[in-house]
Amino acid sequence: MRDSPRLIDRVQVAKVAKRFGGERALAGVSLELTARSMCALLGHNGAGKTTLLGILSTLVRPSSGSVAYRAGGAGIAGEAVRRQIGMLAHASLCYSELTARENLALFAGLYDVDASAAALDAVLDRVGLEARARDRVARTYSRGMVQRLALARALLTKPSLLLLDEPFTGLDRGGAIALGAELAALRDAGAIVIVVTHDLEAIAGRADHVAILRRGSLVFEERGAYDYEQLKDLYHQHAN
Amino acid sequence: MSLLRQAARVAGKDLRIELRSREIVYTMAFFGGLLAVVYTFAFPQDKRAILGSVPGMLWVTIAFTGTIGLGRAFDRERENDTMRALLLAPVPRLAVFLGKAISIAVLVLAVAAVVAPLLALFLNAPLFAHPGPFVLVVVLGVLGFSVVGTVFAATLLKVRSRDVLLPVILYPLLIPLFVAGTETTAALVAERPDFAAAWYWIKFLGIYDAVFLVLSLWIFESLVIE
Amino acid sequence: MKRLVVPLFVLLSVVGLVASTFAVFTQTPLSVNFNEDGSLVGTSLFYNQKIFYFHVAHAFWLFGAVFVAGVCSILYLVKRSPKWDDIALASVEVAVAFGAVVLVTGSIWAKAAWDVWWNTEPRLTMSLLLWLILMGYVLVRRFAGPSADRIAAGMAIFGMVGVPFIYKMVGQDSHPAAGTKGVVATLDAGMRGPFWMCVATFLCWFIALVVYRVQGTRAERELRELRERGMDLGVLS
Numbered sequence: 001m002r003d004s005p006r007l008i009d010r011v012q013v014a015k016v017a018k019r020f021g022g023e024r025a026l027a028g029v030s031l032e033l034t035a036r037s038m039c040a041l042l043g044h045n046g047a048g049k050t051t052l053l054g055i056l057s058t059l060v061r062p063s064s065g066s067v068a069y070r071a072g073g074a075g076i077a078g079e080a081v082r083r084q085i086g087m088l089a090h091a092s093l094c095y096s097e098l099t100a101r102e103n104l105a106l107f108a109g110l111y112d113v114d115a116s117a118a119a120l121d122a123v124l125d126r127v128g129l130e131a132r133a134r135d136r137v138a139r140t141y142s143r144g145m146v147q148r149l150a151l152a153r154a155l156l157t158k159p160s161l162l163l164l165d166e167p168f169t170g171l172d173r174g175g176a177i178a179l180g181a182e183l184a185a186l187r188d189a190g191a192i193v194i195v196v197t198h199d200l201e202a203i204a205g206r207a208d209h210v211a212i213l214r215r216g217s218l219v220f221e222e223r224g225a226y227d228y229e230q231l232k233d234l235y236h237q238h239a240n
Numbered sequence: 241m242s243l244l245r246q247a248a249r250v251a252g253k254d255l256r257i258e259l260r261s262r263e264i265v266y267t268m269a270f271f272g273g274l275l276a277v278v279y280t281f282a283f284p285q286d287k288r289a290i291l292g293s294v295p296g297m298l299w300v301t302i303a304f305t306g307t308i309g310l311g312r313a314f315d316r317e318r319e320n321d322t323m324r325a326l327l328l329a330p331v332p333r334l335a336v337f338l339g340k341a342i343s344i345a346v347l348v349l350a351v352a353a354v355v356a357p358l359l360a361l362f363l364n365a366p367l368f369a370h371p372g373p374f375v376l377v378v379v380l381g382v383l384g385f386s387v388v389g390t391v392f393a394a395t396l397l398k399v400r401s402r403d404v405l406l407p408v409i410l411y412p413l414l415i416p417l418f419v420a421g422t423e424t425t426a427a428l429v430a431e432r433p434d435f436a437a438a439w440y441w442i443k444f445l446g447i448y449d450a451v452f453l454v455l456s457l458w459i460f461e462s463l464v465i466e
Numbered sequence: 467m468k469r470l471v472v473p474l475f476v477l478l479s480v481v482g483l484v485a486s487t488f489a490v491f492t493q494t495p496l497s498v499n500f501n502e503d504g505s506l507v508g509t510s511l512f513y514n515q516k517i518f519y520f521h522v523a524h525a526f527w528l529f530g531a532v533f534v535a536g537v538c539s540i541l542y543l544v545k546r547s548p549k550w551d552d553i554a555l556a557s558v559e560v561a562v563a564f565g566a567v568v569l570v571t572g573s574i575w576a577k578a579a580w581d582v583w584w585n586t587e588p589r590l591t592m593s594l595l596l597w598l599i600l601m602g603y604v605l606v607r608r609f610a611g612p613s614a615d616r617i618a619a620g621m622a623i624f625g626m627v628g629v630p631f632i633y634k635m636v637g638q639d640s641h642p643a644a645g646t647k648g649v650v651a652t653l654d655a656g657m658r659g660p661f662w663m664c665v666a667t668f669l670c671w672f673i674a675l676v677v678y679r680v681q682g683t684r685a686e687r688e689l690r691e692l693r694e695r696g697m698d699l700g701v702l703s
Contacts, residue, residue: 020612091321
């Protein structure tokens, strides 16, 4: 019988920098993320947002600095951290040649969570993927269905640290609102959510923490609620 | 062991996908068969020349079809960035490595199982005269190829010129493997088979595989995490 | 002090080169074979044999460079400090040049000794193979984009580990043997001195080139970091 998983409740980014060959992608970024918060990570293309997210997801090694993940006061690392991470990107992170159920069963196996048909169906219900599609290969899905599957994959493992890279791209207004609501619900349930996005309208009113990167440096960071107009102003002021 | 179980899960996923579409294995096998046909026209038909060149033909075919298979298998992982999903999972990254290497080895062996008989048939070459050592050397060769190939194909996943860089990196590094393969095959198809030489090269290949497997296990995570 | 390293080694190389050439042409025995009746054998190498001294000395450091690159690449992947990568890259680039010398001088020797510019003679093939691995490294650095340093390091390590296998693979051949029973150990006394002098000369030359290249890379990096600092402070745009 496994111990209950240790949920990440704090992430400390300390002076993280990253060089790729000759290029400097990130320069000494320090940031702290806490449970029950949603952080909007903003900035122009090339500002370093995706790199920072990569480092937070442990898929990119920082050139200097460190990231500390804490669960209930203790530090955790390695596979224990990855177990707590959920990721939603522009790509679906799912196999086109497998059905929705097969995709989820695969990841349930890799993450060692309940892979029973009931559990998988529960997640698919939650994201609203129609029952008829669940046994068709993902290649046959519409874009909206693919995105639902991707969200199901992210939620299946009940992550306490949710990383999202441009999740609103390609969604219509209704879809963006629904996703925003889902993320807010996850945040309220205790998760740490960090969203990289250009869609200020979708994130407005949801995020309670804003961080803006410019040319690899963190130029603005503040906790608080922002509406769309405020976000736009902040963005124009700091991201350029 | 959890590592092997998760590796089996990754390999199983790959093979299930491949079984469903059979795209990679068909194209590889067809290309391999085509090469065999090209050889029959391109090379002189006298027996001695054939016995001399058949080992090379077999292993060159394995090299070329294997590289295609490697490229295509990793193209699949690039399609929806699923490689990222695999590396993100709370399984040892070596499980991902072993899983991919195993699935690629199975694909290449499947194609070799088609190509070798074809070559033996078209060129009238006694490749299977001594099936035990012959199958052993092919298996060892394909395993070594898959291990080293997986390391670099995974590393090159996001690189733009990966299609041309993969052979540039792989072939020089794999030459001892291919030489061992051709020398063994040559020793086995000769009119008077040289078993001493064959076993020497099989042992050589076994050591090569073991050394490079250990090196790959050590180095995989450093190369694949940016 | 550091600025003197390169000029010092260049000077040593030049001195060594002059001394070695002198020694090779005056002190070493001429490669002639005589028939029983005292006439010269037509296939004697005469002065062509002297290229052996330069050829083998370069081959020595070709292999040395592969090991330097491999070890520095391991250190780079473990410690991630750019200086190891600098040395690995410089060693490979110099090794490519040395390798070209080995192949060309080997070809000249082959023509003189066996009347072919090339044959599939194993040791020449081994040098070619090493050279191809090194060229692959250079191509990867140029064309693999931002993560080229990591990928090339992997290649260098695999290449280094492969050297013993390449060596074993070569086996018996028509090439003069190496190793404890080989040519080097059984050199006549007259040949030994100049031979080692050549080896030492080209070591100095190798060090000079590598250090020069590393200094260049380091200067580029410092310049770039200064520029980034300036941009951060708003002084530069």
